[in-house]
Amino acid sequence: xxxxxxxxxxxxxxxxxxxxxxxxxxxIGPERLLLVTQQWRPYQYQENGEMRGPGIDKxxxxxxxxxxxxxxxxxxxxxxxxxxxVGDQHGFFLASKNDIxxxxxxxxxxxxxxxxSWFSLSDxxxxxxxxxxxxxxxxxxxGSNKWFWLQKQGYRxxxxxxxxxxxxxxxxxxxxxxxxxxxxxxxxAIKQLGVSHxxxxxxxxxxxxxxVYFSKKFTKQYPRFLKAFNEAVAQCKGS
Numbered sequence: 001x002x003x004x005x006x007x008x009x010x011x012x013x014x015x016x017x018x019x020x021x022x023x024x025x026x027x028i029g030p031e032r033l034l035l036v037t038q039q040w041r042p043y044q045y046q047e048n049g050e051m052r053g054p055g056i057d058k059x060x061x062x063x064x065x066x067x068x069x070x071x072x073x074x075x076x077x078x079x080x081x082x083x084x085x086v087g088d089q090h091g092f093f094l095a096s097k098n099d100i101x102x103x104x105x106x107x108x109x110x111x112x113x114x115x116x117s118w119f120s121l122s123d124x125x126x127x128x129x130x131x132x133x134x135x136x137x138x139x140x141x142x143g144s145n146k147w148f149w150l151q152k153q154g155y156r157x158x159x160x161x162x163x164x165x166x167x168x169x170x171x172x173x174x175x176x177x178x179x180x181x182x183x184x185x186x187x188x189a190i191k192q193l194g195v196s197h198x199x200x201x202x203x204x205x206x207x208x209x210x211x212v213y214f215s216k217k218f219t220k221q222y223p224r225f226l227k228a229f230n231e232a233v234a235q236c237k238g239s
Contacts, residue, residue: 073089115204116181119167139179141161141164172199
């Protein structure tokens with residue numbers, strides 16, 4: 001089976017990228033770094049066969065600074081994490097830190113920041129109340145840190161949306177009472193669907209950094225890589 005067919009069969013798309021010259025770090029990193037991500041507008045997405053977005057730009061900047069050849073693969077978020085856990089990929093991005101991921105991967109310094117907010121059709125709901133948690137169905141992107149956080153906090157999480165546009169649609173259809181989402185992602189989804197921002201209320205609850213998780217098998221094989229990666233991240237802060 002050809003590579004292109006294999007990736008299509010598993011719902012994957014990939015982009016092969018590299019930097020000029022030899023890996024400046026010598027044997028710090030692999031011949032080609034394999035990173036996997038999700039379609040997560042506007043951070044990273046595919047358009048006309050090209051991966052775009054500020055998340056992609058940050059990774060490109062870091063790889064250029066390290067002179068590290070790399071390959072980016074795009075698939076569903078839960079599969080991205082599984083591929084890293086089983087060793088088919090070296091790491092996944094952009095991700096926030098949690099205990100589940102820490103068991104099989106090591107977290108980089110923050111590459112970007114994100115804000116978490118509740119989105120609803122009412123400005124009078126109390127998402128912290130016991131009544132809300134017991135009676136109102138909520139959701140977040142399936143497989144995300146936010147989705148697992150909602151479950152851990154005791155919220156009623158029944159839907160498993162995989163796309164940001166679905167979050168907006170579920171909210172507008174009344175299938176959920178509120179959505180926990182990344183500000184940047186949700187606001188882009190609202191804009192893409194042509195919905196008035198005035199129809200949806202936003203209540204920010206926390207900020208969490210976004211970084212790259214590298215499998216522990218990979219960081220054991222290349223023990224100096226993560227330090228070099230973090231140093232390159234610091235150099236790309238202004239980009």
